[in-house]
Amino acid sequence: xxxxxxxxxxxxxxxxxxxxxxxxxxxxxxxxxxxxxxxxxxxxxxxxxxxxxxxxxxxxxxxxxxxxxxxxxxxxxxxxxxxxxxxxxxxxxxxxxxxxxxxxxxxxxxxxxxxxxxxxxxxxxxxxxxxxxxxxxxxxxxxxxxxxxxxxxxxxxxxxxxxxxxxxxxxxxxxxxxxxxxxxxxxxxxxxxxxxxxxxxxxxxxxxxxxxxxxxxxxxxxxxxxxxxxxxxxxxxxxxxxxxxxxxxxxxxxxxxxxxxxxxxxxxxxxxxxxxxxxxxxxxxxxxxxxxxxxxxxxxxxxxxxxxxxxxxxxxxxxxxxxxxxxxxxxxxxxxxxxxxxxxxxxxxxxxxxxxxxxxxxxxxxxxxxxxxxxxxxxxxxxxxxxxxxxxxxxxxxxxxxxxxxxxxxxxxxxxxxxxxxxxxxxxxxxxxxxxxxxxxxxxxxxxxxxxxxxxxxxxxxxxxxxxxxxxxxxxxxxxxxxxxxxxxxxxxxxxxxxxxxxxxxxxxxxxxxxxxxxxxxxxxxxxxxxxxxxxxxxxxxxxxxxxxxxxxxxxxxxxxxxxxxxxxxxxxxxxxxxxxxxxxxxxxxxxxxxxxxxxxxxxxxxxxxxxxxxxxxxxxxxxxxxxxxxxxxxxxxxxxxxxxxxxxxxxxxxxxxxxxxxxxxxxxxxxxxxxxxxxxxxxxxxxxxxxxxxxxxxxxxxxxxxxxxxxxxxxxxxxxxxxxxxxxxxxxxxxxxxxxxxxxxxxxxxxxxxxxxxxxxxxxxxxxxxxxxxxxxxxxxxxxxxxxxxxx
Amino acid sequence: xxxxxxxxxxxxxxxxxxxxxxxxxxxxxxxxxxxxxxxxxxxxxxxxxxxxxxxxxxxxxxxxxxxxxxxxxxxxxxxxxxxxxxxxxxxxxxxxxxxxxxxxxxxxxxxxxxxxxxxxxxxxxxxxxxxxxxxxxxxxxxxxxxxxxxxxxxxxxxxxxxxxxx
Ligand code: FES
Ligand code: FES
Numbered sequence: 015x016x017x018x019x020x021x022x023x024x025x026x027x028x029x030x031x032x033x034x035x036x037x038x039x040x041x042x043x044x045x046x047x048x049x050x051x052x053x054x055x056x057x058x059x060x061x062x063x064x065x066x067x068x069x070x071x072x073x074x075x076x077x078x079x080x081x082x083x084x085x086x087x088x089x090x091x092x093x094x095x096x097x098x099x100x101x102x103x104x105x106x107x108x109x110x111x112x113x114x115x116x117x118x119x120x121x122x123x124x125x126x127x128x129x130x131x132x133x134x135x136x137x138x139x140x141x142x143x144x145x146x147x148x149x150x151x152x153x154x155x156x157x158x159x160x161x162x163x164x165x166x167x168x169x170x171x172x173x174x175x176x177x178x179x180x181x182x183x184x185x186x187x188x189x190x191x192x193x194x195x196x197x198x199x200x201x202x203x204x205x206x207x208x209x210x211x212x213x214x215x216x217x218x219x220x221x222x223x224x225x226x227x228x229x230x231x232x233x234x235x236x237x238x239x240x241x242x243x244x245x246x247x248x249x250x251x252x253x254x255x256x257x258x259x260x261x262x263x264x265x266x267x268x269x270x271x272x273x274x275x276x277x278x279x280x281x282x283x284x285x286x287x288x289x290x291x292x293x294x295x296x297x298x299x300x301x302x303x304x305x306x307x308x309x310x311x312x313x314x315x316x317x318x319x320x321x322x323x324x325x326x327x328x329x330x331x332x333x334x335x336x337x338x339x340x341x342x343x344x345x346x347x348x349x350x351x352x353x354x355x356x357x358x359x360x361x362x363x364x365x366x367x368x369x370x371x372x373x374x375x376x377x378x379x380x381x382x383x384x385x386x387x388x389x390x391x392x393x394x395x396x397x398x399x400x401x402x403x404x405x406x407x408x409x410x411x412x413x414x415x416x417x418x419x420x421x422x423x424x425x426x427x428x429x430x431x432x433x434x435x436x437x438x439x440x441x442x443x444x445x446x447x448x449x450x451x452x453x454x455x456x457x458x459x460x461x462x463x464x465x466x467x468x469x470x471x472x473x474x475x476x477x478x479x480x481x482x483x484x485x486x487x488x489x490x491x492x493x494x495x496x497x498x499x500x501x502x503x504x505x506x507x508x509x510x511x512x513x514x515x516x517x518x519x520x521x522x523x524x525x526x527x528x529x530x531x532x533x534x535x536x537x538x539x540x541x542x543x544x545x546x547x548x549x550x551x552x553x554x555x556x557x558x559x560x561x562x563x564x565x566x567x568x569x570x571x572x573x574x575x576x577x578x579x580x581x582x583x584x585x586x587x588x589x590x591x592x593x594x595x596x597x598x599x600x601x602x603x604x605x606x607x608x609x610x611x612x613x614x615x616x617x618x619x620x621x622x623x624x625x626x627x628x629x630x631x632x633x634x635x636x637x638x639x640x641x642x643x644x645x646x647x648x649x650x651x652x653x654x655x656x657x658x659x660x661x662x663x664x665x666x667x668x669x670x671x672x673x674x675x676x677x678x679x680x681x682x683x684x685x686x687x688x689x690x691x692x693x694x695x696x697x698x699x700x701x702x703x704x705x706x707x708x709x710x711x712x713x714x715x716x717x718x719x720x721x722x723x724x725x726x727x728x729x730x731x732x733x734x735x736x737x738x739x740x741x742x743x744x745x746x747x748x749x750x751x752x753x754x755x756x757x758x759x760x761x762x763x764x765x766x767x768x769x770x771x772x773x774x775x776x777x778x779x780x781x782x783x784x785x786x787x788x789x790x791x792x793x794x795x796x797x798x799x800x801x802x803x804x805x806x807x
Numbered sequence: 808x809x810x811x812x813x814x815x816x817x818x819x820x821x822x823x824x825x826x827x828x829x830x831x832x833x834x835x836x837x838x839x840x841x842x843x844x845x846x847x848x849x850x851x852x853x854x855x856x857x858x859x860x861x862x863x864x865x866x867x868x869x870x871x872x873x874x875x876x877x878x879x880x881x882x883x884x885x886x887x888x889x890x891x892x893x894x895x896x897x898x899x900x901x902x903x904x905x906x907x908x909x910x911x912x913x914x915x916x917x918x919x920x921x922x923x924x925x926x927x928x929x930x931x932x933x934x935x936x937x938x939x940x941x942x943x944x945x946x947x948x949x950x951x952x953x954x955x956x957x958x959x960x961x962x963x964x965x966x967x968x969x970x971x972x973x
């Protein structure tokens with residue numbers, strides 16, 4: 015029996031409804047339990063001495079003074095930890111040629127970026143550990159620094175890791191069709207150079223870990239703010255020589271992650287290594303400067319790209335040359351080549367064209383490592399694609415909506431394989447665009463823009479279509495050799511009181527995973543969502559799974575939950591049929607009661623069934639299966655990824671005197687397949703949009719030529735504040751994936767994927783009559799004034 | 808360690824309506840005192856720089872950044888944290904509006920956001936959305952994109968002004 019999603023009046027119809035989040039009540043009362051809220055007996059704190067140089071030899075370490083600080087217990091160097099912790103190498107077999115040297119939890123004889131941990135000071139309080147760290151003297155001999163991306167491969171540039179030969183981490187060229195001849199004969203060719211700013215996630219909860227190695231039990235317990243507890247279990251076990259079965263990772267409340275907390279960080283592994291040495295709980299909470307210098311960075315790209323169109327605006331070809339610099343090491347275990355690889359996979363995504371060349375060049379440099387951050391590669395690919403499409407439209411005198419309509423894949427033409435060899439099961443570009451145009455009242459907005467312009471006010475409308483990769487299969491990491499599960503599981507059980515417990519391998523990071531799972535299980539079994547308790551984030555308790563990344567929670571974790579819930583329903587009904595001497599097919603479960611499926615008449619509450627099964631099993635027929643617990647796992651298999659699509663629009667005003675951009679309004683129409691909880695999806699979209707707007711307007715990590723990070727505080731690195739953000743209109747088209755019963759695809763990253771491009775196009779729409787154009791993010795007042803020629807030098 | 812950090816100061820104050828006596832290091836910030844000494848972990852530390860507002864608590868009726876004020880300055884003060892404001896039901900309507908509107912995701916900013924929002928609401932009237940946004944601009948949220956928070960605060964302002972049913 016399948017779920018009749020089409021019928022909103024079906025019994026137990028919780029999938030598709032806004033139901034409250036079970037964890038919200040606790041969080042609004044300050045009753046959350048984040049890692050830093052946990053204190054264990056005999057717990058100590060670690061603070062790190064970090065490299066002040068981007069590249070330096072470590073000649074000596076003098077910790078005499080530090081040892082004298084009251085409360086300081088132990089001081090560790092990289093060599094000390096290397097004795098208990100093996101290094102890691104972040105490569106994946108399917109990213110051919112990717113190379114990166116071994117990385118240790120702390121630098122051994124050389125530091126490679128500002129912020130790399132060099133010495134660990136352990137004390138009875140965080141304050142004492144910090145005081146001690148301040149007194150450690152490290153003797154450095156600065157080495158030549160590789161800071162610039164575009165010259166990293168020049169012969170005159172020093173090689174950062176001589177043992178791997180050069181500064182090239184990875185390169186990939188993808189070519190389809192006859193790109194050069196098309197560009198030679200095309201009616202119009204438009205080219206541009208784009209830059210996206212190196213930025214970072216700025217989770218309000220800094221990275222946090224508390225590791226408790228208990229040698230008497232032979233068990234390591236890590237309380238960790240992480241998106242992927244099982245992956246961390248594997249990593250800690252492997253590198254600290256503990257059997258995997260003896261590492262337990264517990265992930266309670268997490269104060270924002272956005273991709274930042276899915277990676278292996280040297281200082282976190284160091285914390286675990288120290289716990290293993292000291293045999294007591296060790297806590298590490300990053301401070302804000304440490305967050306800026308050591309949380310992964312992302313989006314540091316420079317792209318030269320061009321588009322070829324015919325006289326009707328039909329796209330003939332894209333040619334994209336992407337460069338990215340990833341810092342000193344590829345990040346373990348997902349690697350730092352994925353972002354560039356995604357740019358190659360995703361450029362031109364919404365459009366039906368034949369000739370495609372894209373190349374990414376990924377280089378090392380002496381900066382903080384970069385890796386996957388919300389919407390990995392998408393904001394870059396969408397900015398390049400949509401920027402070029404708008405420029406082509408302007409060159410041809412076409413409306414931006416019209417040129418897209420002429421090129422987007424037809425909604426009824428799926429499945430399709432794109433020139434980048436991405437396979438799309440079913441998308442809705444045209445429907446989404448129609449809905450967007452209607453929601454924003456495009457024509458009225460154009461009139462408003464024209465009126466404003468007549469008054470000397472420069473407003474712009476920017477459109478950005480996009481595709482988004484969600485529900486990844488093992489094609490993302492598993493085939494490359496990483497022990498990162500693409501499969502996820504859910505165990506659902508009924509307790510004697512008729513309540514349901516669901517244990518899931520996906521994790522809650524605030525996006526509403528537990529609410530989403532409770533609705534699915536409630537509908538799948540036939541109980542109220544409030545009667546489902548969801549447990550996530552404990553490797554010793556939940557089925558093995560991948561956790562939360564690449565927008566997989568609802569599509570993968572949700573499907574596992576639905577299947578296990580349906581299986582439990584069958585188990586319950588089998589027992590009920592025996593108890594009621596009825597045909598199982600004639601019974602149903604609704605709102606926690608066994609009912610007659612036909613009439614809906616109540617036959618027995620689930621508590622009664624629970625009482626009999628758990629306490630009076632003697633009254634049931636011998637041999638009747640009575641396991642009121644079921645587990646199902648789910649993995650996608652027909653498509654490597656479930657692509658979603660959508661389109662965003664930005665309306666904004668540029669003050670041409672000051673260069674300041676005022677966001678007036680933002681729209682997003684998005685197709686994430688089956689929507690499980692409309693409110694949660696909308697708020698994921700809004701939150702994602704605002705992170706994208708941050709990247710478009712404010713967020714940029716600055717380094718000087720010596721690799722010094724210049725803006726390592728929240729006062730200097732700007733993120734969106736309430737006052738400058740617009741209201742956002744969110745609309746949906748639903749094209750469920752046919753791969754699963756649930757039909758859900760991911761929704762968490764689409765907002766971030768499209769927002770920067772929409773803003774860029776809107777600014778350029780506003781500036782076009784003035785002959786100015788910006789392509790370097792973030793679009794600061796200075797860059798806009800430079801584009802306008804108001805500042806030179 | 809410098810002398811000043813070694814020094815300890817006695818303070819006598821009210822926290823969430825209960826008397827507290829403590830001897831605090833001279834350099835300890837209010838947020839660390841509340842979290843580490845009193846176990847009031849509702850307010851959080853994030854930027855420790857006075858920028859993000861996650862550490863916001865109420866001291867003598869005003870929203871204060873717990874990472875900028877020293878615990879030693881609390882002698883004689885009346886402090887309310889999210890725990891006390893919850894227990895006393897003082898902001899129940901606001902908390903319910905946050906839940907109903909999903910004005911929180913990870914919840915890390917939420918305790919500080921609620922204290923800051925209540926400060927605005929306590930001024931009475933129904934502020935414009937722009938005024939709500941302006942007032943909350945010292946409280947960062949990386950998850951929600953702010954709109955749901957503004958909606959929730961606006962709803963409560965209307966409810967309290969009797970414009971809509973609670
Ligand atoms: S922690 Fe106090 S304002 Fe950020
Ligand atoms: S809800 Fe996560 S920072 Fe606001």
